[in-house]
Amino acid sequence: xxxxxxxxxxxxxxxxxxxxxxxxxxxxxxxxxxxxxxxxxxxxxxxxxxxxxxxxxxxxxxxxxxxxxxxxxxxxxxxxxxxxxxxxxxxxxxxxxxxxxxxxxxxxxxxxxxxxxxxxxxxxxxxxxxxxxxxxxxxxxxxxxxxxxxxxxxxxxxxxxxxxxxxxxxxxxxxxxxxxxxxxxxxxxxxxxxxxxxxxxxxxxxxxxxxxxxxxxxxxxxxxxxxxxxxxxxxxxxxxxxxxxxxxxxxxxxxxxxxxxxxxxxxxxxxxxxxxxxxxxxxxxxxxxxxxxxxxxxxxxxxxxxxxxxxxxxxxxxxxxxxxxxxxxxxxxxxxxxxxxxxxxxxxxxxxxxxxxxxxxxxxxxxxxxxxxxxxxxx
Amino acid sequence: xxxxxxxxxxxxxxxxxxxxxxxxxxxxxxxxxxxxxxxxxxxxxxxxxxxxxxxxxxxxxxxxxxxxxxxxxxxxxxxxxxxxxxxxxxxxxxxxxxxxxxxxxxxxxxxxxxxxxxxxxxxxxxxxxxxxxxxxxxxxxxxxxxxxxxxxxxxxxxxxxxxxxxxxxxxxxxxxxxxxxxxxxxxxxxxxxxxxxxxxxxxxxxxxxxxxxxxxxxxxxxxxxxxxxxxxxxxxxxxxxxxxxxxxxxxxxxxxxxxxxxxxxxxxxxxxxxxxxxxxxxxxxxxxxxxxxxxxxxxxxxxxxxxxxxxxxxxxxxxxxxxxxxxxxxxxxxxxxxxxxxxxxxxxxxxxxxxxxxxxxxxxxxxxxxxxxxxxxxx
Numbered sequence: 001x002x003x004x005x006x007x008x009x010x011x012x013x014x015x016x017x018x019x020x021x022x023x024x025x026x027x028x029x030x031x032x033x034x035x036x037x038x039x040x041x042x043x044x045x046x047x048x049x050x051x052x053x054x055x056x057x058x059x060x061x062x063x064x065x066x067x068x069x070x071x072x073x074x075x076x077x078x079x080x081x082x083x084x085x086x087x088x089x090x091x092x093x094x095x096x097x098x099x100x101x102x103x104x105x106x107x108x109x110x111x112x113x114x115x116x117x118x119x120x121x122x123x124x125x126x127x128x129x130x131x132x133x134x135x136x137x138x139x140x141x142x143x144x145x146x147x148x149x150x151x152x153x154x155x156x157x158x159x160x161x162x163x164x165x166x167x168x169x170x171x172x173x174x175x176x177x178x179x180x181x182x183x184x185x186x187x188x189x190x191x192x193x194x195x196x197x198x199x200x201x202x203x204x205x206x207x208x209x210x211x212x213x214x215x216x217x218x219x220x221x222x223x224x225x226x227x228x229x230x231x232x233x234x235x236x237x238x239x240x241x242x243x244x245x246x247x248x249x250x251x252x253x254x255x256x257x258x259x260x261x262x263x264x265x266x267x268x269x270x271x272x273x274x275x276x277x278x279x280x281x282x283x284x285x286x287x288x289x290x291x292x293x294x295x296x297x298x299x300x301x302x303x304x305x306x307x308x309x310x311x312x313x314x315x316x317x318x319x320x321x322x323x324x325x326x327x328x329x330x331x332x333x334x335x336x337x338x339x340x341x342x343x344x345x346x347x348x349x350x351x352x353x354x355x356x357x358x359x360x361x362x363x364x365x366x367x368x369x370x371x372x373x374x375x376x377x378x379x
Numbered sequence: 380x381x382x383x384x385x386x387x388x389x390x391x392x393x394x395x396x397x398x399x400x401x402x403x404x405x406x407x408x409x410x411x412x413x414x415x416x417x418x419x420x421x422x423x424x425x426x427x428x429x430x431x432x433x434x435x436x437x438x439x440x441x442x443x444x445x446x447x448x449x450x451x452x453x454x455x456x457x458x459x460x461x462x463x464x465x466x467x468x469x470x471x472x473x474x475x476x477x478x479x480x481x482x483x484x485x486x487x488x489x490x491x492x493x494x495x496x497x498x499x500x501x502x503x504x505x506x507x508x509x510x511x512x513x514x515x516x517x518x519x520x521x522x523x524x525x526x527x528x529x530x531x532x533x534x535x536x537x538x539x540x541x542x543x544x545x546x547x548x549x550x551x552x553x554x555x556x557x558x559x560x561x562x563x564x565x566x567x568x569x570x571x572x573x574x575x576x577x578x579x580x581x582x583x584x585x586x587x588x589x590x591x592x593x594x595x596x597x598x599x600x601x602x603x604x605x606x607x608x609x610x611x612x613x614x615x616x617x618x619x620x621x622x623x624x625x626x627x628x629x630x631x632x633x634x635x636x637x638x639x640x641x642x643x644x645x646x647x648x649x650x651x652x653x654x655x656x657x658x659x660x661x662x663x664x665x666x667x668x669x670x671x672x673x674x675x676x677x678x679x680x681x682x683x684x685x686x687x688x689x690x691x692x693x694x695x696x697x698x699x700x701x702x703x704x705x706x707x708x709x710x711x712x713x714x715x716x717x718x719x720x721x722x723x724x725x726x727x728x729x730x731x732x733x734x735x736x737x738x739x740x741x742x743x744x745x746x747x748x749x750x751x752x753x754x755x756x757x758x
Contacts, residue, residue, distance in 0.1 A: 013421050042392050220623060232689075236620060243691020244599060253723070254685040258636070266722040306633040310611075310689050312622020343645040344632065 017376035018043060019051050023060055024238075024374060026081050027106075028214045031064070033076030052079060059085035059146065060105070081105050087141060089134060089150045089191070090366025092201065092359075095119060095170045095228050098130045100137045101359060102147070103366040107212030109359065111140040123165075123176045131185040138191055149369030150196045153204035153361040154178060155229065157247040160199070166246055169264050170228050197372045201225060201361045202249055203240050205319050206233030208356055208364030211371050214238070222313035223354065224251070225361075226300065226322035229264075230272045234311055252276065256302055274299040280322055280329075290328060297329045301336020308337075308349040319354035319361075396755035397422060398430050402439055403617075403753060405460050406485075407593045410443070412455030431458060438464035438525065439484070460484050466520060468513060468529045468570070469745025471580065471738075474498060474549045474607050477509045479516045480738060481526070482745040486591030488738065490519040502544075502555045510564040517570055528748030529575045532583035532740040533557060534608065536626040539578070545625055548643050549607045576751045580604060580740045581628055582619050584698050585612030587735055587743030590750050593617070601692035602733065603630070604740075605679065605701035608643075609651045613690055631655060635681055653678040659701055659708070669707060676708045680715020687716075687728040698733035698740075 021041050026032060029040075034052055038045045055061040062082035083104040092099040096119045102111040113136055117129040138147055156168030165176040179198050186192055199207075206223035220236040230252030234241040241248050252272035253265050260269025264278075273279065279296045280288055287293065304316055322329060334351065341348040354360040400420050405411060408419075413431055417424045434440040441461035462483040471478040475498045481490040492515055496508040517526055535547030544555040558577050565571055578586075585602035599615040609631030613620040620627050631651035632644050639648025643657075652658065658675045659667055666672065683695055701708060713730065720727040733739040 011421070042390075220627075241615060241620070241690070244693035245691055248599075248689070248691035250688045250691070253688045255635075255681055255719070256637070258681060266724060267719050268722070302634055302637060306685070307689070309629045309632045310627070310686070311620070312624055312627035312629070314623035340634070340646050343647070345645060 013377060015051075018047065019055060020374045020376050022048065022051055022055065023081060026061065026079055027211075030080050031078040033078055035076050037079070056082075083108060085145055086148045087145050088366040088369045089138060089147050089194075090204075090362045090364065090369065091130060091134065091150065091152045092361035092365060093126060093130065093152060093154050094361070095155060098126065098133055099359065099362040100130070100133045101362040101366060102137050102140055103363060105370055107208070107363065107367065109363060111137050112359065112362070113137050119171050123171075123173050123178065124181065126171075127178070127181050127185050130182070131189070134186070134191060135189055147191065147194055149373045150182075150191065150194050151204060151365035151367065151369035151372075152178070152182065152196065152198040153201040153365040153368070154198055155201050157245065157250060158199050158203075158242075159246040160242065163198075165198070195369070195373065197369050199240070199242075199365075199368050200231065200233065200246065200249070201364075202231035202319075203233035203242065204364035204368045205354065205356075205360040206235045206317070206364070207240065207371055208360060208367040209317055209354065210235045210238065211367035212363070213355070218315040220311060220313045221315050221317065222307060222311050223317040223319055223360075224304065224307070225320035226275060226318065227320040228277045230276050230303070232307060234313065251303065251307060254303065254306065256299055256306075271299065271303045275303065275322075277322070280325065287325065293325060293328045294332045297332030298336050300329070301333045301340075304333065304349065304351070305337055305340040313349065315350045315352065317352055317354050319356075321358075323353050324358075392756060394430075397426065398434060399753045399755050401427065401430055401434065402460060405440065405458055406590075409459050410457040412457055414455055416458070435461075462487060464524055465527045466524050467745040467748045468517060468526050468573075469583075469741045469743065469748065470509060470513060470529065470531045471740035471744060472505060472509065472531060472533050473740070474534060477505070477512055478738065478741040479509070479512045480741040480745060481516050481519055482742060484749055486587070486742065486746065488742060490516050491738065491741070492516050498550050502550075502552050502557065503560065505550075506557070506560050506564050509561070510568070513565070513570060514568055526570065526573055528752045529561075529570065529573050530583060530744035530746065530748035530751075531557065531561065531575065531577040532580040532744040532747070533577055534580050536624065536629060537578050537582075537621075538625040539621065542577075544577070574748070574752065576748050578619070578621075578744075578747050579610065579612065579625065579628070580743075581610035581698075582612035582621065583743035583747045584733065584735075584739040585614045585696070585743070586619065586750050587739060587746040588696055588733065589614045589617065590746035591742070592734070597694040599690060599692045600694050600696065601686060601690055602696045602698055602739075603683065603686070604699035605654060605697065606699040607656045609655050609682070611686060613692065630682065630686060633682065633685065635678055635685075650678065650682045654682065654701075656701070659704065666704065672704060672707045673711045676711030677715050679708070680712045680719075683712065683728065683730070684716055684719045692728065694729045694731070696731055696733050698735075700737075702732050703737075 034048045038048045061079050063077050083106045088103050090101045097116050099114045101109050115129050115133045117126045154165050157166040159166050163179045165178045179196050202225045210221050222234050224232045232249040232251040253270045255269045256271050257269035261273045263270035263273040275296050337348050356363040413427045417427045440458050442456050462485045467482050469480045476495050478493045480488050494508050494512045496505045533544050536545040538545050542558045544557045558575050581604045589600050601613050603611045611628040611630040632649045634648045635650050636648035640652045642649035642652040654675050716727050735742040
């Protein structure tokens, strides 16, 4: 009996893998027919037809009208990921504020809301505010719609194996079981039992760029967030690089100036101390003068040059509040990258600003939920 | 007819994937039985039995004797990757010398040989010397043995999609079709038609550590080579991080000292200029004095601290000729890592020296061939 159960579970896993492969294929190439999918995935047409029927019934996929042309007659029905029925809830936990967005499976933002929380209190205070905001936003969900996943982007390293926020220095949370606490807070609400996924804020922002607009020309994609802290997320072949303990991409603590200014982490000369808010803002929160911003921009250029040689990304995306400084910050970044590239007679790395602006982390968190829900095996 | 061919190719791919999954499973957990394999891989026992028979007949796997115990009677037959019949040829292309090793599928070195080549000549001069050495070593292959793959570790970035050595600064090779040239040179020899795979030297050295001794406790594994140049290879979940153009891990060109000494690449203050041979050796090749080596060691410590936060490896492995300097170099590396870790109140990264010593690249190149041959889909 045990053997049989294990073989069944192997078959269930295979079926899940095939279902998810169909969804992922349609995200990369929307409008493929059942025959296209069968050919692309090495499955029989009858397998694809049966799975597509299930996925349409459940709300994952939708058929669009068929075009009739004189030349080739009735074309096979094109399939798309359905942007109307199944929804994702994405949440940014920032320093002193939360941001919640409701998105379609394809990344359209349908509703959004922010709230403040007191960083001098413990993690439960944040979760209480977050829960209220999430329920408010979820109430925008229509009759025929259903939220199937919740993603959370956190300002620190996340150990997925232990479902734990390892360390968030700017809010002083250590080893916090954030996911468990949030699931408990949602118990008995309309969001009770909806799967909750969490990850570092830069990681989810990187997933937002790749999941909601997959393109082989941006693989690997490196996203660098600059704000209170400095962090990076790398997506390679559709997968996040998270590292042994969920701390990969903590590039704010790469040393750029040996024996430089003291960083929040205790080390000296880290990128964060030279580029983050403390370098960009005065005590009262007003922007620093232009030379200070330009200096931070040059250090950011050095950091990006170092990350370009370490990761060899096809594309670097900048996000976070510092991007709002515009060319005062970005012009020296580009100049520095250009100087290093010219010295080495290499092409400059491709650099652009995040497509989701101030919502990069919240939308990215929704992308995380979609990403985890459509993995071939549900970890 | 087209449809049918495509479905057949899908099935062939599935079969290859299952065969390779069995081999990979037995590398991680040697001695599993057919029932163990069926359970672990979600396959039926009859599928595993049929594939195992094929793999035994072809020389990939071997059955070992069954232990009889009073308690549980005859135990299922344990299977192992066969270390005797199918062999791999691994090649290091160094600066002015080549090194060739013959290994088993499990990494035992059966034969090895080195030769010099003139770096002032073009890439063909190197390939000629390499071909002779490879054929000499291949002649050690026994009657019942067969070389099934050739791996080459090159001193520069490799673009696998274009089968091209992008740039090897220390030998001045640009855009060299190294694989094609080597395949042509081997035409008509006993190695004619054997698949040739090539990759950056630090990348193959990293694969040598993971492929020939897989362990979840060293995932991700970062290998850093220090010699003429400085490079790194990262293996995550059994896969190499190669980047958009095969240049990921070119960490010798991360800037550690803004406006520092001029590097071979044209930039200033790169790790290579502060840590590589020019920092460690005098003009005549003799070792620098102790303070110069210690200074290079401290810079290597800063580089490793930066790589630790960028990649979050479970383990950092040091390789390359500089490792032979021993504690004169390694003690300041460890001290520097310790100081940064203490400042940030974090555990130090785990650091050790490559298990294959001076053969790290050649054995790693053999590992590359084994790795590529046992991928679920042969790219």
